[in-house]
Structures are given as structure tokens and as C-alpha cells.
Amino acid sequence: MSKIRLGMIGGGLSSFIGIVHRIAAYTGEEYTLVGGAFDTDFGRAQKFARQLELDTSRTYPDIDTFISKELSLPSDQRIQAVVVVTPNFLHYPMAKQLIQAGFHVICEKPVTNTAAEAIELEELVAKHNVVFALTHTYTGYPMVRQMKSMIADGVIGSIQKVDAQYYQGWINPVIHDADKRKEVWRLDPEKAGQSCCMGDIGVHAFNMIEYTTGLKTTKVLSDLNTLYEDNPLDIDGTALLRFENDVRGIVRASQIATAEENNLQISVYGTKGSLKWEQENPNYLYFLQEDQPVQMLKPGHTYASELARTSTKMAPGHPEGIFDSMGNIYSGAAKAIRGESYIDGAFPTIRDGVRGMKFIEAVIASDKNGNSWTEIED
Numbered sequence: 042m043s044k045i046r047l048g049m050i051g052g053g054l055s056s057f058i059g060i061v062h063r064i065a066a067y068t069g070e071e072y073t074l075v076g077g078a079f080d081t082d083f084g085r086a087q088k089f090a091r092q093l094e095l096d097t098s099r100t101y102p103d104i105d106t107f108i109s110k111e112l113s114l115p116s117d118q119r120i121q122a123v124v125v126v127t128p129n130f131l132h133y134p135m136a137k138q139l140i141q142a143g144f145h146v147i148c149e150k151p152v153t154n155t156a157a158e159a160i161e162l163e164e165l166v167a168k169h170n171v172v173f174a175l176t177h178t179y180t181g182y183p184m185v186r187q188m189k190s191m192i193a194d195g196v197i198g199s200i201q202k203v204d205a206q207y208y209q210g211w212i213n214p215v216i217h218d219a220d221k222r223k224e225v226w227r228l229d230p231e232k233a234g235q236s237c238c239m240g241d242i243g244v245h246a247f248n249m250i251e252y253t254t255g256l257k258t259t260k261v262l263s264d265l266n267t268l269y270e271d272n273p274l275d276i277d278g279t280a281l282l283r284f285e286n287d288v289r290g291i292v293r294a295s296q297i298a299t300a301e302e303n304n305l306q307i308s309v310y311g312t313k314g315s316l317k318w319e320q321e322n323p324n325y326l327y328f329l330q331e332d333q334p335v336q337m338l339k340p341g342h343t344y345a346s347e348l349a350r351t352s353t354k355m356a357p358g359h360p361e362g363i364f365d366s367m368g369n370i371y372s373g374a375a376k377a378i379r380g381e382s383y384i385d386g387a388f389p390t391i392r393d394g395v396r397g398m399k400f401i402e403a404v405i406a407s408d409k410n411g412n413s414w415t416e417i418e419d
Contacts, residue, residue, distance in 0.1 A: 053079030068368030152394030181366035190346030197311030203290035243294035
């Protein structure tokens, strides 16, 4: 089986997320990085390519050159799939160019700056018949996939309540200094988009809810906080959710939760039991039932669902983490790119991107309209 030839836009020297994507791509031995436009500084991009021992002739100064040069190569040599790991405001225009040129795309989130742009990309993906994978990384954890399977199998009964939070404290050291907060690109609407906190991490909690439960959120009521009047974007917020079948839920997100690191949690409560998972301890899924001891499920065991088993690379007792989670998304996308069959939920798609952008816009609208219930159209 030949490896998928991979390109990358962004993700060069000193890019943490670029490292995550490259390790994930190599995890399943299904991709090989060939080239890309790694940096706005072409000299740095070439230096980066030399460090990775890539062919510098396949390192390009910009995306336009990347596309034109790659398309001029024979089909059995040109790059097949492209990873977009740039600042938020570049996701949409770059993904659009790549889709229209016929490349498969693996894109960081948020997928776009607006829901309208996400819908346009969804239409283009269908028109050009390409694979689009959105890296909602946490959906790749085996125990998250186990949670999804158990809920779908009715193990916890009918869902009654969903609670998801994502707490970080990274912005706390800079937000209280007027000069410093002006230098943070995530607080700049032109670069970050419509939202900071909800757009960056709240949407992960939202995606986790819809991924694991299969429920569709129909309405949100939100309360956002910018902390300072001269700060244009939210850094803390809460959103009440209403789902189909009148199920209720909540998303709590904050970037000023002092000393928190990457505290993503989800709890799903059903009529027969409940499930709990925490990102900082991702190898444990807790299953609770009335009058029964708490069960702790772990990856690598035969009791796991097919989706969880195929997402586990190590024997039981060997912890798997964020690189493995992202690697599972890459593996699912590889099957789709090759036209092979894959299990539903193997990777987030452009549909997840559309849902996420609609959530972000509804949350912002709800807050601006006096914390009123705001619909999310399917």
C-alpha cells in the first residue's frame, strides 16, 4: 500500500500544532510529508525543509505557487492531501483554493470565520468530490469513541442531561495588561474571527457533545465575558443547550480559569446510567449505574467497541495520548482518501465544521441579544 503524499500549509519552525500534525500523520505509517508552504518567510521555510530532510524543490513561498507547481506534476507524483495549520483567518481562503484545485484537505479548527463560509466549503467538497477532515482532535481518543458506541447501543438508556466544560488559564497572565492583550492574535477579530474562547475551546466541548451523543443542538442561551471593555472578544462563557427530544445540556468554557491547563470534560446522563470522561486522564471512561460500583473502562481490551478497538494502537496498560488521538483522525481520513470503507465517526468532516460555526454564531447572537434563546439551524 503506497503512502499518501502529504503537503502542509503553515506549521513550520516553532509551530507546536505543526509538530502534532506531523507526528499524527506518521503514526499509522499511511502518509509521507513531501513538501508545502511552511512559512511566510521563504528562507525560514527552506531551513525547515532541510531540517526535515525534505526536497527543497517541493518547498514553496506561498499557497498559489504550491498549487500551480504541484498541479504541473504527473498525478502519480503530486501531493494528494494538504494540511492547513495557519492562523484562523486563513483557514477558509486556503481550504477553498485547495478544494477547488482537487486536493484532499485536513484542516485545523475553526474551519472558517463564519457559518456562511463553512457552508460554502461543504458545497465545494461535494462538488469536487474530495475528502475534508477537520481536526477536532479529542474525538480521536479511544475512550471517547467507546463512549460514542455505548451511547449509540443504548447502554445508558435515553439521554436526559449533558454537561461539557473546557477550562484553561493560559490567557490570565496577559489579559490584565492593556498593552499585552493587544499583542495576542487570538484577541484580534481580524485574525481569530468572531470569538476567542467559544471559537477556540467552547466549540470543542460542543463538538464533543454532538459527536458522542448523536444529538443535534437546536437552541442556545449564552452569557459571555470579555472582562475588559477594550477587549473585543470573549475569554469566558457559558451556554445552555437544548437538543432534539427536549434534552437539556450546558457548555462551560474559560481561558481565565486560573492555573487550569487543558481541562476538557464531558458527562452524559441517561435513564439507565451515565458516562464521564476527562481529557487530562484520557485512558479512563467511567460508567455509573444506580446501586452499582463505578466501572472504569480502559483502551485495548476486548470489551471495547469496534470503533474504540480500531483506534487503539497499544496493548492494555500502555497510555495513549494527544498524538495518538490526532493520529486516529489521520487514519480515518486515509481510508476515505483511498476510497476504503471506514466506521462512522472515524474522523470529523466539513459537516462538523458547519455545525461548529453555527454554534459559535448562535452563542454570540444570544449574548448580544440580551441572553436570549437562539436557534441553530441544521
